[in-house]
Amino acid sequence: DHLIICGWNRKVKDIIQQILNENLEQEIVLIANKERDPFPDNDDVHFIKGVMEEEDILKKAGVMKARAAIIVNKEQNDAKTVLTVLNIENLNPNIYTVAEISDSRNKIHLRNANVDEIIVDNAISSQLLVRSALYSGTSKVIEELLSNESGNQLYMLTTKKDDVGQEFLDLFIKYKKKDGLILIGIKRENEIIANPDNEQKVRANDKLVYIAGSKL
Amino acid sequence: DHLIICGWNRKVKDIIQQILNENLEQEIVLIANKERDPFPDNDDVHFIKGVMEEEDILKKAGVMKARAAIIVNKEQNDAKTVLTVLNIENLNPNIYTVAEISDSRNKIHLRNANVDEIIVDNAISSQLLVRSALYSGTSKVIEELLSNESGNQLYMLTTKKDDVGQEFLDLFIKYKKKDGLILIGIKRENEIIANPDNEQKVRANDKLVYIAGSKL
Ligand SMILES: [Ca+2]
Ligand SMILES: [Ca+2]
Numbered sequence: 273d274h275l276i277i278c279g280w281n282r283k284v285k286d287i288i289q290q291i292l293n294e295n296l297e298q299e300i301v302l303i304a305n306k307e308r309d310p311f312p313d314n315d316d317v318h319f320i321k322g323v324m325e326e327e328d329i330l331k332k333a334g335v336m337k338a339r340a341a342i343i344v345n346k347e348q349n350d351a352k353t354v355l356t357v358l359n360i361e362n363l364n365p366n367i368y369t370v371a372e373i374s375d376s377r378n379k380i381h382l383r384n385a386n387v388d389e390i391i392v393d394n395a396i397s398s399q400l401l402v403r404s405a406l407y408s409g410t411s412k413v414i415e416e417l418l419s420n421e422s423g424n425q426l427y428m429l430t431t432k433k434d435d436v437g438q439e440f441l442d443l444f445i446k447y448k449k450k451d452g453l454i455l456i457g458i459k460r461e462n463e464i465i466a467n468p469d470n471e472q473k474v475r476a477n478d479k480l481v482y483i484a485g486s487k488l
Numbered sequence: 489d490h491l492i493i494c495g496w497n498r499k500v501k502d503i504i505q506q507i508l509n510e511n512l513e514q515e516i517v518l519i520a521n522k523e524r525d526p527f528p529d530n531d532d533v534h535f536i537k538g539v540m541e542e543e544d545i546l547k548k549a550g551v552m553k554a555r556a557a558i559i560v561n562k563e564q565n566d567a568k569t570v571l572t573v574l575n576i577e578n579l580n581p582n583i584y585t586v587a588e589i590s591d592s593r594n595k596i597h598l599r600n601a602n603v604d605e606i607i608v609d610n611a612i613s614s615q616l617l618v619r620s621a622l623y624s625g626t627s628k629v630i631e632e633l634l635s636n637e638s639g640n641q642l643y644m645l646t647t648k649k650d651d652v653g654q655e656f657l658d659l660f661i662k663y664k665k666k667d668g669l670i671l672i673g674i675k676r677e678n679e680i681i682a683n684p685d686n687e688q689k690v691r692a693n694d695k696l697v698y699i700a701g702s703k704l
Contacts, residue, residue: 275621282610283610283611283613283614286610286611286614286615287614287617287618290614290615290618291618291621291622294618294622296622298622340621340622341621342617342618342621344617345613368621368624370617370620370621370627372613372617388624389620389621389624389625389626389627389628390627391613391616391617391620391627393609393610393612393613394498394499394502394609395499395502395631395635396609396612396613396616396630396631396634397499397561397588397607397609397612397613398499398502398503398506399502399506399631399634399635400607400612400634401503401558401560401586401588401607402503402506402507402510402558403634403641403642404586404605404607405491405507405556405557405558405584405586405605406507406510406512406514406556407642407643407644408584408604408605408644408675409605409644409675409678409680409695409697410605410642410644411586411605411606411607412605412679412680413642413672413673413680413682413697414612414630414633414634414642415611415612415615416673416680416682417630417682418612418615418616418619418630419611419615423682424682424683425619426619426623426626426629426630427623428623428624428625428626441664441665444664444670445661448657448660448686449657449686452683452685452686453683454660454670454672454683456629456670456672456699457629457632459625462625463628464625464628464629464632466629466632466633466639466640466699467640467668467669467670467699467700467701469668470664470665470668479625481625481629483672483682483683484683485683
């Protein structure tokens with residue numbers, strides 16, 4: 273049930289810090305081709321020295337029993353990212369893979385490799401530059417929603433029995449009044465329905481996307 | 489009242505497309521050190537050939553009369569970005585500058601240059617990798633909120649007279665019921681108050697941050 277981080281770049285320290293901030297007691301295994309363990313003093317972070325795209329190394333990192341894997345972008349080399357995802361998903365089709373690439377044209381290769389979620393680093397920052405220039409303050413909103421150092425963040429809630437069949441507007445009002453959290457969408461299968469219609473009925477397997485100061 | 493884009497990288501085409509998608513009739517001036525106009529057929533995009541950090545070029549791009557400037561990150565050279573912001577804010581302190589950098593340690597230099605908004609491209613994608621691995625679907629939510637190709641986006645609303653003095657919860661319910669939009673925060677001066685308390689009263693100069701399919 274651990275989380276594997278594949279690859280090393282200067283973002284990895286921040287990534288690990290953000291995971292630890294969530295207080296989920298999430299065990300982390302880091303695969304990095306570095307001489308020494310970059311986190312020698314942290315018991316929750318286990319270090320495997322090696323190349324992320326190699327099957328043996330992935331096995332050594334316990335990929336068959338892992339819950340999720342983050343594959344970071346090394347030197348904008350999307351090919352290595354694609355190869356790593358392929359090997360991970362082959363070894364364990366149930367793992368949840370989140371991969372970062374630089375060129376959106378490589379999305380198709382990741383999809384073919386059965387990746388679960390893709391971050392195109394260039395695309396997000398372009399969109400954020402535009403919205404911040406047109407609607408000032410947008411980057412601060414997004415930073416608040418994504419960074420868990422303070423304030424509010426985005427979370428997902430498994431739908432409760434009592435909420436099944438309820439209209440979105442009713443839940444929207446209930447959760448803000450009672451729990452001080454803002455529902456902004458529904459995750460249905462693999463789709464996100466942002467800002468659902470007021471009358472949209474919530475189903476048993478939906479998740480609710482919300483903004484709050486901590487996990488409900 | 490035009491918007492200046494300073495610098496050229498492979499994201500600029502996307503940036504310009506995103507601006508045009510908003511249908512704001514926003515005139516764009518692009519400063520890029522390229523032989524030819526990259527948008528010869530687009531009347532809304534004017535091309536100035538030159539180096540973005542040079543004062544003469546910025547003047548030629550009409551920096552004194554521009555509403556906003558986006559400074560993109562060229563080859564991860566944050567120094568050029570800082571220098572460009574310095575020159576722009578010197579020439580026109582009223583302009584709204586949004587700058588992209590790669591290394592968060594350079595934030596301080598941008599702040600000293602009076603930048604209005606900073607995008608650290610590495611930081612956003614790290615945060616998004618983490619939240620997507622922990623709360624699956626998060627990257628799709630953020631993509632939906634930032635990309636204006638379809639669905640919903642983030643917007644800012646100038647507070648209406650009738651709304652001044654109202655409690656956040658009342659406005660939150662009113663706007664979802666009546667206009668089908670979700671208020672998620674208040675922009676007060678340069679601060680973002682995400683998910684305000686239910687009793688928080690909206691003030692005259694506040695803006696309301698909301699999610700909707702189109703601008704109200
Ligand atoms: Ca936060
Ligand atoms: Ca959208």
